[in-house]
Amino acid sequence: MTALSSRRPMFAAAYVLALAAGALAPAGAFAQTNPPAAAPADQQPQFTPEQLALAQKAIDASKSVAGFDDILPGVAEQTKALFVRSNPLLASDIDEVTDKVALSLAPQRRDLDRVLEEVWARRFTQEELQQIIDFYQSPVGKKLASLSPELVALSIGAAKQWQDKIATEMVTQVRIEMDKRGHRL
Template identity: 30%
Template sequence: MTFLPTLRRLTAALVLFGAALVASAPVHAQQEISPEHLAKAREYVDMTDSAQLYERTLIEMGLRVMRLMIQEDPSLRDPLINALQTVYDGYLADRDPLYNQFARIYAIRFSLEELEEIVGFYSTPVGEKLLSQNAGINEDLQLVLGVWSRNTSNEFLSRVRTELRNQGYNAPEVEAPVLEEEGEAAPQ
């Protein structure tokens, strides 16, 4: 399997996937979901990382706002922290509409019976352990993937240069792209 045909197949698959999403969007929008079905999906959202996405997103927004405002006026630090907490608390109190949209996504993809089984699993000791460990596991996976990506980017570029040279081309001497984390250049 070569890269170009694989890339072409991937591109074609993405185009087909996008077309399928567009074609199925009205079905999702019009699909009737019983209140019981939606309630079970919401139960799942409330017990999983899906709900934590909202809190993490709010925290990330707050940190970006804080950086921007403190750069402009460092004397705002203390009042800004209080203002951010007030705004954060307000958004947390008003999270139900978004969580209900999350629940709708699950209700569209899983039957009521499937959701009952899923929620049942997460109510077992192993399911509860998985739930309690998910955030840490996801952070560890992101850390490992970030380190791997930084370490591999130079090697990947080197292999591409070598392959171009093997094919008789003069490979340009460029540096591997620097990955960024939270607005800072990642170490290589």
């Protein structure tokens, strides 16, 4: 098994984690500003190197995008499966070539980092970014960062169970009410 094929894609979980990371922080742990309205293309905000560095440090401290490292290996696995399905006799060559191409594409991961830095820099001031960093460097912040994947998974599971329960109750109650009106569903 290659280094790339030993990892499983976690893009969806990582995406949810990234979205939820701020929501899971204790109230008052750091202030969040409302994002400004989108600027016209010719007036895109310019961020200082310090802002972007603080944003990256906050991202790293929160561990909110750790699963994004699995995107490229996941795409490589999907690519292998696609080509092997069409020609199984070439599986060994397909694995070798796909791993080589994936490794050549790995430096492009920095492009995603730049976008994420700007996303955070656009939404938080430098002072807020420093507060986020300070929080995630505290014992409770470190604990939150390490437990976030588990918390998100458990939260998603609980929400799914609740959704299923509510859906069953809704269908039952709508049927009862429609029966009262003389309609059989």
